[in-house]
Amino acid sequence: MNNANYQQRSLLLLFPLGLLAIASFALDKRIPIGIDFTIQNILLEICRTLIPGLFAVTVACLIPTFNRFYQLFAVGLNYSLLCGISITFYPHLFTQPTAWVIASLAATMFLLPSNDLDQEAERANIGATLIKVLGVLFVPALVLLSFVVIIKNIEHSILITFTTVFVDSFLSCLFVPIYEIMLTLGFSSLLNSLVSLQTESETIHAMLNSILLTNLFVLPTLIMVRAYLAKSYNRLFLVFLAMITCLTSKIGSCISVELSILMFFYPGTLIVLCISSVMLFFLSLYLDLSTFTNFFMLYQPDLVLKNLAFFQLSTSHYALMLTAVIVPAIIQVILLKIGTVNYLKNKFKKRSITGGLSIDEIDNPELLLIAILKNIGGKSNIETVSKLGNELIIKVFNYKLISSRELGKLGSKKVLFIRSINKIKLDLGSMTNVIYTRLHNIVSDSANYNQNEVLLSEPFNFEGYIKAQEGDKK
Structure with a gap:
């Protein structure tokens, strides 16, 4: 998928997220809109259930497939079935x-395209088609069942581990990233109901404050920084995502979808989010x-703050908020720069392995060429090739296409780069003449192919040929 198509399809992810935010604000239980409260509550639950299904369909649009209709139908059908069962x-x-x-x-795993022609032919096979259909129908249910089993075991472990003694220790800092991960997967209510958390203590307050600041300040900040350092085709998506995150951090369903976007596409940023939560x-x-809240009001399903919360802020609160941004x-930024440096180092290392041989290691003119x-x-x-003694002089059209680091390994002496006139001088020793001849022939052949005008042969004189034949017969 090219960058333009990726940008267009990635922006589609924001449509269900924005739609979910609008529905959550418009149908908020605390705001009367002139209809019966029960109907308003039902409409809100329907929107919170169905709109994430639209998000699943838009994510599927980013995944390659051999048939887009089958893929979207499979994802939509499975979401509906899993939603009803759950x-x-x-x-x-x-x-x-x-x-x-x-x-x-x-379900999209069974609808991926294949580059193997034999596997493409197998699609017409009834057995292979049946396996794909069974996989599309049953694997998503097995994945959800696996989620339930894993979460139940985690719940059991948490009930045993998160005692009052554990909560009052420094190890309780682990609760905050665990809560963020559980909120991402949609199981945060299991942690909200822990008996050991329904008390008032310094560590409980620190947990609640770090969760609040992580979702209200850290998350949009990280997305905005990522947008600033991202490539052009990805920047627009991240900027809009950061804006939506700033507006919807209190809505549980929206924050869960936003965290899942980080988990799918930017896992490194999610790790930074968890590290920042521990620091806070x-x-x-x-x-x-x-x-200014408690665990009964913490994303169940939305974040609810105590009355007049923002009128009780102290200087220390403002300092903590500023820290949560900076x-x-x-x-x-540091981790992204480290990642860029490691990428460049690995790239240079790979190029050294595949093409960076020294002159002493190459004894074959063909390999050197x-x-x-x-x-x-x-x-x-x-553009042109010439030689002076053992020096091979190459003039190029575009100097930016040259790999000077790798080219420097190919000469027996220091390679001279004359950037002002786009020339390179290499001392290839005894192989200079051979390489010069080969390159000269290549340039000559390329010049013949690149001629603007092609010389045509003279048309055959049929009349003269016929007259000559008739004269011979006479």
């Missing part, structure tokens, strides 16, 4: 619908700050 058998387990989205997308926990604990941004052509941008980048 609401029927586990009505209180799934606070947010993210797990249904992930499970329904598992210790800072809040050190400052001994009060909180420090995560610095961590994100291939290495030179590769590192000067190909034969189409050669």
